[in-house]
Amino acid sequence: MSFTNEQNVGFASGVSSGVSSAPDMSIAEPKDYFALLKPRVMSLVVFTALAGMLMAPNPIHPVIGFAALLAIAVGAGASGALNMWYDADIDAVMARTSLRPVPSGRITAKESLGFGMTLSVGSVIVLGLVTNLLAAGLLAFTIFFYAVIYTMWLKRWTPQNIVIGGAAGAFPPVVAYAAATGSVSLSSIVLFGIIFIWTPPHFWALALVKSGDYGRAGVPMLPNVKGPARTRLEILLYTLVLVPFGMLPWLMGFASVVYGGVAALTGLGMLALAIRVYRHDEAVMDKKMCDRAAMQLFFFSILYLFALFAVLVVENGLPRVLSYFAH
Amino acid sequence: MTDSNRVTLTPEQLRSRRSRNIAIGLVCGLLVALFYAVTIVKLGPGILRPPM
Numbered sequence: 553m554s555f556t557n558e559q560n561v562g563f564a565s566g567v568s569s570g571v572s573s574a575p576d577m578s579i580a581e582p583k584d585y586f587a588l589l590k591p592r593v594m595s596l597v598v599f600t601a602l603a604g605m606l607m608a609p610n611p612i613h614p615v616i617g618f619a620a621l622l623a624i625a626v627g628a629g630a631s632g633a634l635n636m637w638y639d640a641d642i643d644a645v646m647a648r649t650s651l652r653p654v655p656s657g658r659i660t661a662k663e664s665l666g667f668g669m670t671l672s673v674g675s676v677i678v679l680g681l682v683t684n685l686l687a688a689g690l691l692a693f694t695i696f697f698y699a700v701i702y703t704m705w706l707k708r709w710t711p712q713n714i715v716i717g718g719a720a721g722a723f724p725p726v727v728a729y730a731a732a733t734g735s736v737s738l739s740s741i742v743l744f745g746i747i748f749i750w751t752p753p754h755f756w757a758l759a760l761v762k763s764g765d766y767g768r769a770g771v772p773m774l775p776n777v778k779g780p781a782r783t784r785l786e787i788l789l790y791t792l793v794l795v796p797f798g799m800l801p802w803l804m805g806f807a808s809v810v811y812g813g814v815a816a817l818t819g820l821g822m823l824a825l826a827i828r829v830y831r832h833d834e835a836v837m838d839k840k841m842c843d844r845a846a847m848q849l850f851f852f853s854i855l856y857l858f859a860l861f862a863v864l865v866v867e868n869g870l871p872r873v874l875s876y877f878a879h
Numbered sequence: 880m881t882d883s884n885r886v887t888l889t890p891e892q893l894r895s896r897r898s899r900n901i902a903i904g905l906v907c908g909l910l911v912a913l914f915y916a917v918t919i920v921k922l923g924p925g926i927l928r929p930p931m
Contacts, residue, residue, distance in 0.1 A: 577888060579895045582902035615920045619913055682917055 578663070584653040588636055588664055589629025589671075596857075597628040597724045600747060603861040604725025606868035607739050607806065608732035614876070619682045620731040624724055627675035627691045631720070633668030634699040637661050639707070646765040668699070679731065687731035694723040708770070711777040714759075718751030719744075739806045742797075743864075749794045750857055753787045753826060757850040760784070760829070761843045780842075784830045787849070791826035795819035798860055811863045818856045825849040 601624045605617055612620070636643065636654050644655035653659040659667075672695050680688030702717030710716075722744045729740035756774055759766060760783055763775040775783045798819050802812030829849050832842040888896070 577892045577896070578899075579891050581895050581898050585899075585902075613920050615916050619917050622913070 578659070580653065580658045580663075584658045585667060587653050588633040588659065588667060589626075590632030590635075591629075593632060593721070594625050594629050597721070598625045599858070599865070600743065600861050601625075601724040601728035603728075603864040603868070604740050604743055605728035605732045606865060606872065607725075607737075607743070608729055610733060611872055611876075612732040616682060617732070620679060620687065620728065623675045623679035623682065624691060624727055624731070626671050627679070627695050628724065630668045630671035630675055631695045631698040633664050633671065634695075635703045637664040637668060638699070638703050640664075642708075642769040642771060645769045646762075648762060648765055672699075679727075683731040684734045686734055686736075687727055690723060690727045690730055690736075694720055694727060697723070709772070711772050711774040713772070714755045715752050718748050718755075721751060722747035738804070739801070742800050742804065742806075743861075745800075746794070746798055746860065747857065749790060749797055750853065752790045753794065753822075754850065754853040754857075756783050756787050757829065757846045757853065760846040761850075780834050784832070788826045788830045791822050795823055798856075801864065807864060808867050811860070811867065814859050814863050818859045821852060822849070822856050825852050 598621055601621055605612060605621065636652055639649075640654040640661045643649035643652050649655065654661050654664050672692075676688050676692045676695070679691050698717070698720035702713065702720055706713040706717050725743035725747070726736055726740045729743075730736055759773040759775050760780055763773065763780070766773040767776050774786065795816075796819075799812055799815045801807035802809065802815060825845070825848055829842075829845045832845045834842050
């Protein structure tokens with residue numbers, strides 16, 4: 553098994569034959585292992601989790617809060633490592649992912665699996681010991697959902713992969729709220745909903761541009777299965793739902809009018825770009841212009857989510873920071 | 880084991896192994912500090928003011 557693996561043959565033969573050649577030992581740097589954690593996704597997870605944690609009515613001790621956020625971030629990173637283990641074959645044929653540590657050969661798929669499993673178990677145990685079992689259970693479910701339900705099942709099976717799989721990315725605020733309170737509230741579920749509804753237009757905008765990549769890899773993304781026209785329509789429909797949903801924290805009274813204003817303004821920006829993408833039909837327009845419109849929506853959607861959660865972090869976190877230092 | 884049975888690592892392998900070892904050491908140290916801080920917080924402020 554393992555010694556048929558090219559990565560291990562050199563080491564085995566180097567020792568047994570007595571030849572003083574360099575074994576095929578890993579040349580992976582710490583940055584390669586860090587890349588397995590998908591740091592950009594992890595930073596979004598930390599940010600949304602922080603927003604969920606700060607929405608809790610009872611303030612959490614900063615040290616406990618930091619440890620909980622670290623455990624959630626590591627748990628998210630662990631699921632990224634498990635994803636890179638399972639998807640090594642797909643990643644190798646996609647330009648966007650071909651330089652990841654596993655397809656580029658710096659880390660073996662098995663090492664990625666071991667790294668991901670170790671961090672998964674460790675992060676869940678630490679979160680359970682530092683906060684409570686509900687938060688630990690939710691984190692374990694999030695890792696399971698991303699690694700098994702999304703990566704192993706949905707991704708290669710249905711064009712609705714990122715719709716359902718988006719739940720994994722939406723869980724962190726719920727986990728963080730549970731870590732702070734030991735319960736799940738309507739406000740944390742609303743934050744879950746915002747990320748959940750945001751995910752399809754965000755990823756489909758990218759999928760429109762990278763449909764060739766996904767096609768080569770055999771991943772049934774919506775543009776490859778239903779075509780660009782249907783994808784553009786669904787992007788618009790999801791955005792139409794997202795904009796009012798994004799304002800719910802203000803409408804339901806757990807965010808200020810400032811949040812409502814930011815959500816409305818950036819939501820209108822999202823909607824304008826989604827309409828633009830909808831109108832850029834590849835059948836009658838230049839592909840580069842269509843791609844540009846889609847990428848603008850992709851990048852603006854990141855800004856949109858960041859703006860919403862940044863307002864929540866500031867308006868819930870700043871008073872706590874000030875009162876903490878006032879005592 | 881004779882010298883001929885010993886493997887010789889390339890400079891790149893030695894460098895990457897050293898950087899991995901340093902990273903593992905740093906992470907272990909940070910975890911010790913974190914667990915210590917969490918333990919003190921969980922025990923409460925009384926641990927810092929033991930009764931006379």
